[in-house]
Structures are given as C-alpha cells and as structure tokens.
Amino acid sequence: MSSVLVIGAGPAGLAAAVAARDAGARVTLLDSGDGLGGQYWRHLPPQRPSRREARLHHGWSAFERLQGRVRGDDGIEVLTEAQVWAIETAAAARSAGGPAIAARVLIGPSDAAGRESRRLTADAVVLAPGAHDRTLPFPGWHLPGVFSAGAAQALAKGERIAVGRKAVVAGAGPFLLPVAQSLTSAGTDVIGVYEASRLPTLARGWLPHPQRLLRTAHKGLELAGYAAHHLARRVPYRLGRAVVEARGDGRVEEVVTARLDADWAPIPGTERTVAVDAVCVSHGFTPRLELPIAAGCAIGPDRFVLVDADQRTSVGGVYAAGEITGIGGVDAALVEGRIAGRRAAGGEAPRADLRLRRATTDLARRIETAHGIRSGWTSWLRGDTVVCRCEEVPYGRLRAAAAATEQTALRSLKLTTRAGLGICQARMCGRTVEELTGADPSRSATDTSDRRPLAAPIRLGDLAELATPPNGDSA
Ligand SMILES: Cc1cc2nc3c(=O)[nH]c(=O)nc-3n(C[C@H](O)[C@H](O)[C@H](O)COP(=O)(O)OP(=O)(O)OC[C@H]3O[C@@H](n4cnc5c(N)ncnc54)[C@H](O)[C@@H]3O)c2cc1C
Numbered sequence: 097m098s099s100v101l102v103i104g105a106g107p108a109g110l111a112a113a114v115a116a117r118d119a120g121a122r123v124t125l126l127d128s129g130d131g132l133g134g135q136y137w138r139h140l141p142p143q144r145p146s147r148r149e150a151r152l153h154h155g156w157s158a159f160e161r162l163q164g165r166v167r168g169d170d171g172i173e174v175l176t177e178a179q180v181w182a183i184e185t186a187a188a189a190r191s192a193g194g195p196a197i198a199a200r201v202l203i204g205p206s207d208a209a210g211r212e213s214r215r216l217t218a219d220a221v222v223l224a225p226g227a228h229d230r231t232l233p234f235p236g237w238h239l240p241g242v243f244s245a246g247a248a249q250a251l252a253k254g255e256r257i258a259v260g261r262k263a264v265v266a267g268a269g270p271f272l273l274p275v276a277q278s279l280t281s282a283g284t285d286v287i288g289v290y291e292a293s294r295l296p297t298l299a300r301g302w303l304p305h306p307q308r309l310l311r312t313a314h315k316g317l318e319l320a321g322y323a324a325h326h327l328a329r330r331v332p333y334r335l336g337r338a339v340v341e342a343r344g345d346g347r348v349e350e351v352v353t354a355r356l357d358a359d360w361a362p363i364p365g366t367e368r369t370v371a372v373d374a375v376c377v378s379h380g381f382t383p384r385l386e387l388p389i390a391a392g393c394a395i396g397p398d399r400f401v402l403v404d405a406d407q408r409t410s411v412g413g414v415y416a417a418g419e420i421t422g423i424g425g426v427d428a429a430l431v432e433g434r435i436a437g438r439r440a441a442g443g444e445a446p447r448a449d450l451r452l453r454r455a456t457t458d459l460a461r462r463i464e465t466a467h468g469i470r471s472g473w474t475s476w477l478r479g480d481t482v483v484c485r486c487e488e489v490p491y492g493r494l495r496a497a498a499a500a501t502e503q504t505a506l507r508s509l510k511l512t513t514r515a516g517l518g519i520c521q522a523r524m525c526g527r528t529v530e531e532l533t534g535a536d537p538s539r540s541a542t543d544t545s546d547r548r549p550l551a552a553p554i555r556l557g558d559l560a561e562l563a564t565p566p567n568g569d570s571a
Contacts, residue, residue: 097122100440101216103180103199103387104224106134107426108418108433110162112222113172115437122171124216126178126201128552132163134226135246136426138253152253152281154318155426178203180225181552183390184215185411196413197221197391202558213561220413220440223388223401224433227381227419228523231267232473233491235341237377238482241348244524245275245378252278259284260374264351266290266339267378269467273322275376276331286331287370290353292360292379293467294336301466309462311455312427338362340476342375351375354476361472379469382527383420385546398422399546406445407436415440424460431456474532483532484525486518491532498533506535506543521548 100116102109105127113125127134130141137159139149150156166172182200199221204211229246236242243251243259245267251257262285265276269291276286291298302309309316326333334353340362341352355366383400394402394410401416403409409416417432431452435445477483479492497512498504506529509515515529516522522529526545529535535543 098220098442099124099218100220100222100437101199101218102126102222102224102437104134104226104418105129105132105166105174105176106224106226106418106429107136108226108429108436109134109222109224110159110166111430111433112224112415112417112437112440114162114165115434115443116222116441117165117169117172117437119438119441119443121219121441123166124173124175124218125166126175126180126199126216128177128179128206130177130205132166132174132176133159134429135250136429138250140254140256152278158430175201175203177205179206179552179554180387181550181554183387183551185390185392196411202554207553207555209555209557211558213558220415221391222407222415222417222433222436222440223391223393223409223420224416224418224429224436225384225387225420226429227383227423229271229378230380230382230469230527231377231524232379232469233481233483233525233528234339234377234476235478235481236343236348236351237375238485238488239342239344239348240346241344241373242342242375242377245272245376248374248376249275249278252282252284256282258282259376260372261285262287262372263374263376264288264290264339264353264370264372265376266292266337266353267380268292268469269378269380269463270319271378271381273319273326273333275378277322277325279376280325280329280331284374286326286329287372288353289326289331289333290337290339291333291335291467292338292356292470292473294356294358297358298335298466301462301464305458308455308458311452312425312459315425315427315459337366338473338476339375339377340367348373348375357472358470359472360470361475379473380467381419381423382523383423383546385420386548386551388414388416388420389544389547390549390551395546405450406439407432408439413440422457422460423463424456425463427452428456428460471531477532483528484513484515484518484522486520486524487514487516489513489515494529494532504534506530506533506545509533509535516545519553 100121102125184198198217202211248259354362396402415436417436418429522545
C-alpha cells in the first residue's frame with residue numbers, strides 16, 4: 097500500500113487526505129493548529145465546542161463530513177499541534193526512487209519545551225499550507241488597535257473576541273465582507289467597509305463571460321448573504337476608498353479615509369476622519385511558500401507554486417493544493433485537494449473535478465483583476481511610516497538605503513536596513529519591502545522574502561536535539 101503525507105489540514109489538506117485514502121493509500125495528515133479546518137473553518141478549540149459553529153460558518157456540514165472521515169479511519173493518522181519546521185530534500189533517495197522529501201515536525205503546544213520530534217516521509221507528499229493575509233502599510237498602522245483583517249477574524253471566529261467597540265474594515269477583495277460579518281457577530285459595531293478598487297476595475301474583473309461564473313454561483317450567493325447581513329445592520333460599503341492613516345495617543349482613536357484614483361493613489365481633498373477604536377485591514381493574500389521553496393518546487397512569475405493538471409509540482413512525488421497555487425477561495429482549495437490526493441495515491445482524478453478546477457481557476461483570475469493591489473498605494477506613505485513593524489524600519493530609511501547603495505538585491509537591502517529580519521521573518525512586510533525597494537526576486541530562487549529555511553521559530557534546545565536520532569521515521 098502506498099503512503100501519502102499531507103501537510104496542512106485546511107480545506108485543501110482535508111480533501112487531499114480523504115481522496116488519497118479513497119484511492120487506497122495510507123495517509124498521515126498534520127497541522128500546526130490545535131484543530132482541523134484551516135482558515136476557512138476556524139472554530140473554537142475542541143475543549144470548548146459550540147453548537148453555534150454551524151450558523152457561523154458556510155459549508156460547516158462539509159467540514160464535519162471531512163473531519164468525521166479523517167478522524168474515523170484507521171488508515172489516516174491525524175496529527176494536530178504538529179509544526180513542520182523544516183523540509184529536507186533527499187536527492188540521492190529520490191534518484192533511487194525513494195521518498196521525495198522528508199518533513200521535520202515538532203509535536204506539542206506551540207513553543208512548549210520538550211515537544212516530540214519526528215521526521216516524516218512518505219511515497220508522495222501533498223503540500224497544503226495555505227496563505228496569510230497581506231496588509232499594506234499606512235501612517236499609524238503600527239498603533240495598537242490596528243489589526244490585519246485575518247487576525248481580527250481569527251479572534252472573532254476562533255475565540256469569540258471582539259477587537260473593539262467601533263471598527264472599520266478596509267482593503268481589497270471579497271474577504272472584507274465575511275470579516276465584517278465576523279466582527280459584528282462578535283459584538284463590534286462596524287461603521288464602514290472600504291474597498292480600494294473602484295467600480296470600473298471591479299466590472300473589468302467580474303463582468304466578462306458571466307456564464308463562466310455559473311459553476312461557482314453559490315459563492316455569489318454567499319457574498320449576497322454577507323451583503324444582506326450588512327444592509328440589515330446599515331453597514332455602509334464604499335468603493336474606491338481606503339484607510340490612509342490611523343491616529344491616536346498610544347492607540348487608535350481615529351482613521352483618515354480618502355477616495356482613491358484607479359491606481360489607488362489618494363485624491364487630495366477627499367479625506368474624511370472617523371472615530372474608531374479598531375481598524376481591520378487586508379489587501380489580499382500571500383501564499384505560504386517556505387515549505388514548497390525548501391522542497392525545491394518551481395515558483396511561477398506570479399509567486400504561486402507551479403503545478404500541472406494533476407497538481408504535481410516540479411519535484412517528483414510532491415503535489416500542491418489550495419492557496420499556495422492561487423487565491424481562488426474554498427472551492428478551489430477543495431477541488432485541488434481532491435485531485436492532488438487522488439493523484440498522489442496513484443488514482444485518477446474524476447472528470448467533474450477537472451472541470452470544476454477550470455471554473456475555480458477562472459474565479460481566481462477575476463479576483464486578481466478586480467481587487468489586485470495597484471501601484472499608487474505607495475503615495476499614501478510618508479518618510480516616517482513604519483514598513484517593517486518587527487524591526488521598526490521606516491519607509492524613508494528603506495528608500496535612502498536603496499538609493500545610497502544602488503542595490504536591488506533583497507538580501508543586501510535587508511542586511512543594511514534590517515527590514516524583514518524580525519520575528520515574523522518578513523511574512524508581514526516582505527512583499528512590501530520588495531516593491532518599495534525595487535528588489536526583483538523573480539531573478540533569483542534564493543533572494544526572495546518567501547525563503548525561510550526554518551519554517552517556524554524553534555527553540556535552540558530542539559535544534560540541538562537534532563544531533564540525536566529523532567523518533568519515528570516514516571508516515
Ligand atoms: C486569515 C484568513 C481568513 C480567511 N477568511 C475567509 C472567509 O471568511 N471567507 C472565505 O470565503 N475565505 C476566507 N479565507 C480564504 C479561505 O480560508 C481559503 O480559501 C481556504 O481556507 C484555503 O484553504 P487551504 O487549505 O489552501 O489553506 P488554509 O485553510 O489556510 O489551511 C492551511 C493549513 O496549513 C497549516 N499549516 C501551514 N503551514 C504549516 C506548517 N509549516 N506546519 C503544519 N501546518 C501548517 C495551517 O495551520 C492551516 O491550518 C481566509 C483566508 C485567510 C488566510
């Protein structure tokens with residue numbers, strides 16, 4: 097019987113694990129979180145279950161079905177609180193037809209001492225680590241009370257914590273609507289949702305070939321549900337407007353919004369000031385590329401993992417599914433997971449799934465055309481606007497370093513300014529630093545903010561343990 101290791105238990109990983117098992121493989125499914133479901137089905141921890149989850153999540157019954165399958169099947173080993181912190185490539189083993197890669201895993205509560213260390217291998221691996229949300233900097237975004245929309249939503253969905261009493265949600269993309277709904281459900285008064293793209297740009301993305309949207313029409317219904325929720329609560333939804341500054345004495349007390357031109361540059365004279373105690377901002381998503389890059393997978397010019405029609409990456413035996421191959425939403429993640437799981441186990445992908453994947457790929461393109469970041473946003477920065485929050489590097493210093501050194505190599509600019517070298521390891525600011533300094537990571541596979549040989553912070557003691565043989569050897 098073949099074995100498949102699935103990394104990430106969001107929609108893509110769950111679907112891959114079930115599909116691989118259905119195709120006859122023995123499966124190991126792991127996730128660094130304490131539960132299954134990933135970002136989309138983020139819920140209260142297992143020790144504090146709630147009957148309200150079904151009302152708070154779309155597709156909750158699909159999640160329960162998938163979770164029931166993976167938890168109730170002896171052929172699927174499920175590991176939670178299992179952090180893959182490094183990927184080892186094994187060129188020699190691969191050429192001998194052996195496992196493509198091995199995952200170094202620490203199992204136990206995040207950052208706890210004495211976590212169990214394992215090295216997992218399998219005949220095939222499905223990478224499904226998802227994405228995190230991207231937030232563009234603006235003056236005052238380092239103040240307490242400014243949240244990435246994903247973090248605010250995680251607190252609302254995963255802990256039922258409201259980030260403030262009065263908030264605005266801003267940025268770009270359909271994601272702003274469920275975030276605003278999560279906030280209102282947690283008790284926050286959302287006084288406005290600001291989408292940076294203007295109507296003509298949205299129309300360019302969403303209107304052409306409407307018949308192609310039929311296969312993903314229920315996603316439109318989901319969005320209509322959010323819109324109805326906000327209409328009922330009189331939450332205004334404004335197009336072509338952004339939060340361009342947050343102000344306050346020690347924490348956010350007000351934000352400045354401004355109308356944007358088609359390129360997202362603020363239009364002078366359109367500024368409005370709104371009193372709030374929380375701001376939730378998201379300008380799209382950045383795929384988590386550290387594991388695929390460590391595995392040696394080819395990355396495309398749009399900075400997603402390159403896959404073929406079978407979700408196969410450029411590395412033999414390694415498949416990729418979900419947000420690391422493109423931002424297409426939960427349906428894309430599920431169908432890609434099913435295809436990857438079946439193919440990784442040596443089975444065939446159903447034709448219906450291949451057709452559905454074409455539709456979800458179309459959806460991903462529309463989202464990028466309608467809501468993708470435009471270059472004019474840099475004009476809302478000031479010299480003292482912090483770009484890297486971990487290392488407190490302001491825009492002016494970054495620009496001066498780039499000009500003084502005439503450098504476009506990212507590594508050199510990072511070492512000169514320390515931007516991107518802090519605790520988040522450039523997850524928050526990496527793409528922004530690249531754009532602001534003119535660094536061009538497409539020229540080099542190694543000089544990119546997405547390359548992190550250690551995929552997660554680990555204790556020096558755990559590293560030292562590597563000198564002794566780890567427990568377990570295969571999935
Ligand atoms: C913050 C955020 C909020 C979102 N909210 C919504 C929403 O409200 N509505 C909506 O329609 N879409 C939302 N999306 C998009 C939606 O969640 C995705 O379309 C879908 O979840 C993608 O599925 P996935 O399986 O690719 O990734 P994910 O759901 O992100 O799952 C990836 C899993 O991999 C795990 N993982 C990552 N790296 C490692 C590692 N090194 N070791 C072990 N495990 C690892 C993560 O813990 C995670 O559970 C959101 C996305 C994000 C990032």
